[in-house]
Amino acid sequence: MDELLIRGGKIVQSGSVLEADLAISQGRIVEMGAELSADGRMELDATGLHLFPGVVDMHVHFNEPGRTDWEGLATGSRALIAGGGTTFADMPLNSHPPVLDAATFNAKREAAERQSHADFALWGGLTPESLDNLPELAEAGVIGFKAFMSNSGIAEFTSPDDLTLYQGMQKARALGLTVALHAESENITSGLSRRIRAAGRSGVRDYLESRPAIAEIEAVNRALLLAEETGASIHLVHLSTGRAVTLAAEARQRGVNVSVETCPHYLMFTGEDMxxxxxxxxxxxxxxxxxxxxxxxxxxxxxxxDIIGSDHSPSTLDLKQRGDFFEVWGGVAGVQSTLAVLLTEGQAQGLTLPQIAHLLSQNPAERFGLTGKGKLDIGADADIAFVELDTEWTHTENELQTRWKFSPYIGQTFRGKVRRTMLRGQTVYDEGKFLSPPQGRLLKPSAT
Known part of the structure; x- marks a missing residue:
C-alpha cells in the first residue's frame, strides 16, 4: 500500500479540523483536499473518523535490554500503537546497563530495531559517571540527556550534584541537545523519608508526605537558575504542581530555553485516589x-x-506488592491511555482537538527536532491515529497490550476510541489486531 487515498475523514491539524481526503505516497502525505482523484491508489474509507497525528510520547521506560521482564520494547511499543501512538523516546535508566555511553546506546538501538512496532528515539544519561561521555552519546544519536535531581531508584544511575549538573548543561549546550530533568530536591525527599520511616510509618499517606510540593518547586527553581546561567536547553519532565509550572513560564519570559511536561495521571488522579x-x-x-x-x-x-508524556514505568508485580509503601516500585503504566485521557478529560476541560494534537504530537516533535513527525501536513510522515470520537468505552485488562496487566486506567470509562493506527502509511493496528512485524526506525534530532 505505497499509494493510498484516505477518504472522508476529519483531519486534525494545527488550529483546525479539516474534512478532506488525504493522499499518501511512499509513507508520506502528498496531498489533501476535497474529492481527490484516486489515480490508481488503493482507497480507505474513514467516514465518521477523526484522523489525529500519531502520539509522540517523549517519556517512556521500556526497560530493555536487561529488565525486559518489567516491560520490553515489543510489548511497550505495541501498547503505544494500540493507544494511537507512533513514536516514543525511551529513557536511559531502567535498562541494564543504563545508556551512559555509545556502547550501551548501540545495544538499546539494536534491540529496538529488532522489536519496536513504533519509530523511536533514545535518551542518554547525565550522571557523574557519564559526564565525559556526553559527546560520544551525542554522536551516537541521543535525543538529549536525562538527569535526576533526586534518587533515581536505580543504583547504577546516580544523581549529579549541582556542579556536575552545571557542567553537564554546559556540555549539552555546546552539543546542541536538551537536558531533561526529574526535578525533586534530594535533601528534602530523603530527609523527610528518613524521619517518617524512623517513626515507623510506611503507608500511602506517609509516602505522600515525604515528597511535598516544595521539593518539586525548589528543584525546578534551581534547575532554571542553572539553565539561565549556562544558556542550556532544559525539559522539565512530569511536573505535578502549578507553582513549578509558573516558575518555568516566568523563566521562559526571561529567555530561558525551557519546556514543560506533565503526565495524564497528574491530570486524572489525586493523592486520595492513590x-x-x-x-x-x-x-x-x-x-x-x-x-x-x-x-x-x-x-x-x-x-x-508544552507536552504531555505518559512516563510509562511498569515493573514486575512483586515490586508492586510490598507491605512497606516506600519499598513499592514507583511508576505508572499508562502508555496506551494517554490519548484516551486527553480526549475524555481534556475535552471536558475545554481543550479543542487541535490543542490535544499539539500537546501529544506536534509540540514534542518540534521541541526535539523529530523531522516529519507530529502533524498531518503535506510532506510529513503518514503517522495517523484513526479515532471514533463519540464512542464511549471502558478500558479492560484484555485490551491492555503491556507485559503486566496492572494499570490505574483499567476499569476507567473513556470517550474516543482508536480504531486504526498507521505508521509511515502502513496500517500496523486495526480493531485490536496488529498487522505487521516490528518496523520501528531510530530517529535522531535535527536542528531545532
Whole structure:
C-alpha cells in the first residue's frame, strides 16, 4: 500500500479540523483536499473518523535490554500503537546497563530495531559517571540527556550534584541537545523519608508526605537558575504542581530555553485516589490534591505546559506488592491511555482537538527536532491515529497490550476510541489486531 487515498475523514491539524481526503505516497502525505482523484491508489474509507497525528510520547521506560521482564520494547511499543501512538523516546535508566555511553546506546538501538512496532528515539544519561561521555552519546544519536535531581531508584544511575549538573548543561549546550530533568530536591525527599520511616510509618499517606510540593518547586527553581546561567536547553519532565509550572513560564519570559511536561495521571488522579487504589498509582513526584490538578489544567489552557508524556514505568508485580509503601516500585503504566485521557478529560476541560494534537504530537516533535513527525501536513510522515470520537468505552485488562496487566486506567470509562493506527502509511493496528512485524526506525534530532 505505497499509494493510498484516505477518504472522508476529519483531519486534525494545527488550529483546525479539516474534512478532506488525504493522499499518501511512499509513507508520506502528498496531498489533501476535497474529492481527490484516486489515480490508481488503493482507497480507505474513514467516514465518521477523526484522523489525529500519531502520539509522540517523549517519556517512556521500556526497560530493555536487561529488565525486559518489567516491560520490553515489543510489548511497550505495541501498547503505544494500540493507544494511537507512533513514536516514543525511551529513557536511559531502567535498562541494564543504563545508556551512559555509545556502547550501551548501540545495544538499546539494536534491540529496538529488532522489536519496536513504533519509530523511536533514545535518551542518554547525565550522571557523574557519564559526564565525559556526553559527546560520544551525542554522536551516537541521543535525543538529549536525562538527569535526576533526586534518587533515581536505580543504583547504577546516580544523581549529579549541582556542579556536575552545571557542567553537564554546559556540555549539552555546546552539543546542541536538551537536558531533561526529574526535578525533586534530594535533601528534602530523603530527609523527610528518613524521619517518617524512623517513626515507623510506611503507608500511602506517609509516602505522600515525604515528597511535598516544595521539593518539586525548589528543584525546578534551581534547575532554571542553572539553565539561565549556562544558556542550556532544559525539559522539565512530569511536573505535578502549578507553582513549578509558573516558575518555568516566568523563566521562559526571561529567555530561558525551557519546556514543560506533565503526565495524564497528574491530570486524572489525586493523592486520595492513590490512597484508594494503592501501588498501581505510586509515582514520583506523587499525585497531588484536587487544587493542583485544577492548576495543571489551567496551565495547559494558558499555554504554559508544552507536552504531555505518559512516563510509562511498569515493573514486575512483586515490586508492586510490598507491605512497606516506600519499598513499592514507583511508576505508572499508562502508555496506551494517554490519548484516551486527553480526549475524555481534556475535552471536558475545554481543550479543542487541535490543542490535544499539539500537546501529544506536534509540540514534542518540534521541541526535539523529530523531522516529519507530529502533524498531518503535506510532506510529513503518514503517522495517523484513526479515532471514533463519540464512542464511549471502558478500558479492560484484555485490551491492555503491556507485559503486566496492572494499570490505574483499567476499569476507567473513556470517550474516543482508536480504531486504526498507521505508521509511515502502513496500517500496523486495526480493531485490536496488529498487522505487521516490528518496523520501528531510530530517529535522531535535527536542528531545532
Amino acid at each position: 490512597e484508594r487504589l494503592g501501588a498501581v498509582l505510586k509515582c514520583a513526584p506523587p499525585l497531588r490534591g484536587a487544587d493542583e490538578v485544577a492548576a495543571l489544567w489551567q496551565a495547559i489552557q494558558a499555554g504554559m505546559i
